[in-house]
Amino acid sequence: MTDPSERTTALRVAGADAAGLAASAERDGVPVVAVGSTGARALEPLVVATHEGTSAFVPNADADDVAAAVDALADGTLPDADARVDHDEVQASLPIPSIEGFAGERSVLARCGWTDPRDPDDYANAVGFSDADADAVLDAAEGLRGRGWGDWCADEPYADLWAGVRERDGPTSVVVNAHGNPGDALLLESDPFAVLDGASAAARAVDADYLYLYASEADEAALERARDAAAARDYGVPVEVVAGPDVYRAAEPTMAIEAIEGNHRLEARLRPPGPEVEGIYGNPTVVHTARTYAHLAGAIHGDAPETRVVSVTGDVADATTVELAESDTVASATAAAGVDDFTAACVGGKFGGITTDLDVGLAPEDLDEADLGTEGVVEVLGEDRCPVAFVGQRTNVASETNCGRCVPCREGTTQLTEKLRDVYDGTYDEGGMTELMGVMESTSICAFGRDVPRTVRTAMREFDDAFEAHADGDCPSGTCAVGGTQ
Amino acid sequence: MSSEHADRADAPPLTETIAPGTATDPDVKSAEEATVTVDGQDIVVPEGSTIIEAIEAAETAGEVPALCYYDRDSPEAEKIGPRSECRTCMVETDEHGMVPSCSFPAEDGLTISTDDEAATEARDVNLDLVLSDHNLRCTTCGKNGRCELQDAAIDNDVEEPRYGVFDDREAYEPLDDSSDFIQIDRNKCILCNRCVEACNDVQVEGVLRMEGHGADTRIGFQNGSETMEDSTCVSCGHCVTVCPTGSLVEQGITDAATIPLPGFSQKNSIGKSLESTGKEKKGPMTRMKRDEPKDLTSEARTDENPGDWL
Ligand code: SF4
Ligand code: SF4
Ligand code: SF4
Ligand code: FES
Numbered sequence: 001m002t003d004p005s006e007r008t009t010a011l012r013v014a015g016a017d018a019a020g021l022a023a024s025a026e027r028d029g030v031p032v033v034a035v036g037s038t039g040a041r042a043l044e045p046l047v048v049a050t051h052e053g054t055s056a057f058v059p060n061a062d063a064d065d066v067a068a069a070v071d072a073l074a075d076g077t078l079p080d081a082d083a084r085v086d087h088d089e090v091q092a093s094l095p096i097p098s099i100e101g102f103a104g105e106r107s108v109l110a111r112c113g114w115t116d117p118r119d120p121d122d123y124a125n126a127v128g129f130s131d132a133d134a135d136a137v138l139d140a141a142e143g144l145r146g147r148g149w150g151d152w153c154a155d156e157p158y159a160d161l162w163a164g165v166r167e168r169d170g171p172t173s174v175v176v177n178a179h180g181n182p183g184d185a186l187l188l189e190s191d192p193f194a195v196l197d198g199a200s201a202a203a204r205a206v207d208a209d210y211l212y213l214y215a216s217e218a219d220e221a222a223l224e225r226a227r228d229a230a231a232a233r234d235y236g237v238p239v240e241v242v243a244g245p246d247v248y249r250a251a252e253p254t255m256a257i258e259a260i261e262g263n264h265r266l267e268a269r270l271r272p273p274g275p276e277v278e279g280i281y282g283n284p285t286v287v288h289t290a291r292t293y294a295h296l297a298g299a300i301h302g303d304a305p306e307t308r309v310v311s312v313t314g315d316v317a318d319a320t321t322v323e324l325a326e327s328d329t330v331a332s333a334t335a336a337a338g339v340d341d342f343t344a345a346c347v348g349g350k351f352g353g354i355t356t357d358l359d360v361g362l363a364p365e366d367l368d369e370a371d372l373g374t375e376g377v378v379e380v381l382g383e384d385r386c387p388v389a390f391v392g393q394r395t396n397v398a399s400e401t402n403c404g405r406c407v408p409c410r411e412g413t414t415q416l417t418e419k420l421r422d423v424y425d426g427t428y429d430e431g432g433m434t435e436l437m438g439v440m441e442s443t444s445i446c447a448f449g450r451d452v453p454r455t456v457r458t459a460m461r462e463f464d465d466a467f468e469a470h471a472d473g474d475c476p477s478g479t480c481a482v483g484g485t486q
Numbered sequence: 487m488s489s490e491h492a493d494r495a496d497a498p499p500l501t502e503t504i505a506p507g508t509a510t511d512p513d514v515k516s517a518e519e520a521t522v523t524v525d526g527q528d529i530v531v532p533e534g535s536t537i538i539e540a541i542e543a544a545e546t547a548g549e550v551p552a553l554c555y556y557d558r559d560s561p562e563a564e565k566i567g568p569r570s571e572c573r574t575c576m577v578e579t580d581e582h583g584m585v586p587s588c589s590f591p592a593e594d595g596l597t598i599s600t601d602d603e604a605a606t607e608a609r610d611v612n613l614d615l616v617l618s619d620h621n622l623r624c625t626t627c628g629k630n631g632r633c634e635l636q637d638a639a640i641d642n643d644v645e646e647p648r649y650g651v652f653d654d655r656e657a658y659e660p661l662d663d664s665s666d667f668i669q670i671d672r673n674k675c676i677l678c679n680r681c682v683e684a685c686n687d688v689q690v691e692g693v694l695r696m697e698g699h700g701a702d703t704r705i706g707f708q709n710g711s712e713t714m715e716d717s718t719c720v721s722c723g724h725c726v727t728v729c730p731t732g733s734l735v736e737q738g739i740t741d742a743a744t745i746p747l748p749g750f751s752q753k754n755s756i757g758k759s760l761e762s763t764g765k766e767k768k769g770p771m772t773r774m775k776r777d778e779p780k781d782l783t784s785e786a787r788t789d790e791n792p793g794d795w796l
Contacts, residue, residue, distance in 0.1 A: 170496070171495065171496045210494065249699075254509065255509075258509050258510070261510070263507075263509070263510075264505060264507065265507035265508075265695075265696065265697065265699075266509075266699075267507075267508060267509045267696075267699075268509060269509045269510065269511050269512065270509075270511045270512065270514055270568075270570055270589050271512070272512075272514070272590075272591070273512045273513075273514070274512075277512060278512035278513065281494070281496055281497055281498060282510070282512070283496060392795050392796070393795050395795075396795035399700055399701050400699075400700040400701060400702070401699065401700055402699065402700050403699055403700075404677070404696075404698060404699045404700055404701075404702075404703030405509075405571055405703075406570075406571050406572075406573060407571060407572050407573050407574075407612050407615050407616055408573050408608075408611075408612055408615065410677075410700065410701070410703060411615035411616065411618055411619050411649075412615055413700075414618075414619070414701055415615065415618060415649045417795065418649075421795070421796060424796060432648070435607065435611065436611060438604075438607075439607065439608045439611040439612060442576075442583075442584050442604065442608055443573040443576050443584065443586070443608050443612060444573075445570070445571075
């Protein structure tokens with residue numbers, strides 16, 4: 001059942017409860033596979049029935065739908081479905097249907113929801129585990145950049161840093177940081193072997209002695225698939241899976257290292273030097289996101305398109321993760337997630353930039369120019385949301401969830417929250433906030449405190465009128481009780 | 487969190503007895519002797535230096551409070567810091583932009599300016615941020631006149647701190663007056679971590695720790711106790727000697743510097759205190775049973791539940 005060529009007829013059930021549904025549908029002659037999520041979580045459980053080069057998609061399937069689909073396949077037909085896609089008889093990646101939740105051609109997400117995340121042979125047949133040597137890996141990594149705030153080389157090339165680590169003495173570690181970002185968790189959950197293919201190549205490149213897969217304790221499916229995948233074959237380096245606490249800061253690269261070392265309390269480490277010099281137990285360590293390693297695996301196999309994995313969260317039914325060309329826009333991502341009406345979006349993670357204009361390219365340079373973040377998460381603020389209240393709450397969360405180490409972040413977020421409260425009492429101290437945010441940005445130890453100001457700054461720019469109106473006792477969206485207690 | 491990897495060959499032996507709750511910082515000191523330029527003066531600093539050593543050797547153009555930096559010439563002091571938390575030591579460098587001088591390696595050839603406008607503003611704002619969370623009740627404080635925060639504020643000409651001071655009495659933490667040797671007033675703590683390092687890295691007693699996160703970050707006890715009396719403290723007093731503020735004061739002199747007015751006392755300044763239970767005193771150097779460390783990493787507030795922020 002592992003050779004994809006035997007799966008010209010197959011039923012795939014994608015999503016969190018897929019295993020149970022798939023087990024209930026076992027029939028002689030029709031392979032039923034519980035696959036990982038496709039990224040379109042709102043459609044799950046999603047049934048994909050494939051027969052002779054056509055796949056039929058049945059979203060939000062129940063046991064009856066699964067049974068009907070198996071019966072249809074057993075009869076040599078396809079079930080009633082929301083969408084059908086024609087493709088090659090032997091297909092190594094998910095065919096993309098034209099239904100809400102999907103967009104664009106996939107490269108790093110190609111096998112999510114298609115290959116069996118529990119079966120290394122499935123990845124081996126679809127792609128093949130690379131045995132590229134250190135030099136070949138470093139060549140493939142040339143020009144590639146790290147992705148996401150959990151990546152020590154976010155938006156920066158990492159090949160030179162790896163070459164340096166290779167030369168350094170001491171037991172070296174490779175960390176896959178899949179903490180917190182839905183795209184990283186999706187990769188671990190649905191295509192863990194691609195991540196391990198890239199990470200074990202990295203381990204050869206830096207001559208590593210240990211490889212760690214790190215994810216949030218909240219992403220249970222990702223952790224489970226990661227544990228199975230780690231045990232499923234020999235990667236040439238010992239692989240260990242570590243769960244970190246379900247708090248945003250735990251994705252910061254040095255806090256990830258603290259969690260891997262087993263510290264009961266997480267705070268950031270000073271830098272420089274960074275983990276590439278003193279990481280896990282003081283030894284050289286490279287820390288990148290699952291996306292970074294998956295893109296590297298693609299590059300090693302000769303498939304390195306300029307794409308970005310983008311997750312749409314916030315006021316949407318379920319998070320949707322898509323892969324889009326860097327030349328594509330934030331608007332394409334929100335459209336794929338079915339977002340029509342919105343007040344604004346927070347682009348680039350928890351402390352991304354607030355914008356109403358989603359016609360911005362996905363390349364890091366384009367996002368940067370628009371003062372938006374590159375984390376690959378677009379948080380939608382629905383129609384009835386007040387942007388002033390949103391930044392107040394977000395800043396308050398920052399003041400309560402930072403690691404507590406440095407003054408500009410620990411005390412700065414508290415004072416910034418105070419100043420946002422003052423707006424409700426009639427004082428909009430733009431100058432004071434700008435001064436404070438400048439210092440938080442330039443003097444905080446880690447990216448947490450350096451990023452918080454972006455959310456407030458961009459909102460003040462984009463919704464200047466709404467801030468002034470609140471100070472004058474009026475909430476334009478009618479959601480805040482201004483002047484009194486909410 | 488999993489810690490199944492404790493058998494890793496290069497993992498340090500599990501120091502099960504000491505859990506200070508802080509991060510393991512890299513070595514931030516320079517690897518060799520270096521010549522740097524501070525406000526136009528060439529300064530030579532030995533191997534093992536951060537920028538602040540050069541700043542101290544120079545006539546600086548700007549006032550650099552460097553509040554949390556523990557600047558003593560002793561082998562013990564070497565084991566304390568840099569914590570680099572207060573960020574009142576920021577300076578501009580041509581090579582790396584703005585950096586914290588107490589924890590940035592003194593690399594050969596660095597060009598440093600202390601009077602750069604942005605760096606000066608950053609030091610001022612951060613000093614004011616420290617004051618915003620400090621109850622500035624100097625008149626009843628046992629460290630009045632020998633307090634590093636007071637000195638820094640005076641030297642930096644702070645007249646009206648931008649964000650005020652911590653004066654919401656409702657929000658004050660009770661004074662920990664339960665120990666016969668040391669009084670703790672967390673309302674004066676600047677979280678410099680010196681006491682934690684003195685206790686764990688110098689004395690190797692494993693009593694104090696950093697705990698909590700965000701606005702709730704505080705010094706606490708590794709055995710999970712609420713009071714100094716119930717902690718495993720052996721009353722060596724090292725923490726008191728390193729504390730820059732009136733947060734840790736020897737009993738008996740907590741009101742030594744209080745101005746002599748009726749009703750003026752350190753205790754009245756807070757209004758609530760944790761007292762000794764009067765139970766039989768531990769003999770010197772007796773340890774208490776250690777509790778499991780509390781799970782301090784779970785957060786009540788999330789984006790789904792941002793709470794009542796107004
Ligand atoms: S910036 Fe915030 S999260 Fe980072 S070290 Fe400082 S207090 Fe901790
Ligand atoms: S007096 Fe107690 S808390 Fe302070 S350093 Fe000594 S043992 Fe630690
Ligand atoms: S009690 Fe004193 S030494 Fe300890 S962290 Fe607070 S201010 Fe620093
Ligand atoms: S003295 Fe450098 S950060 Fe406090």
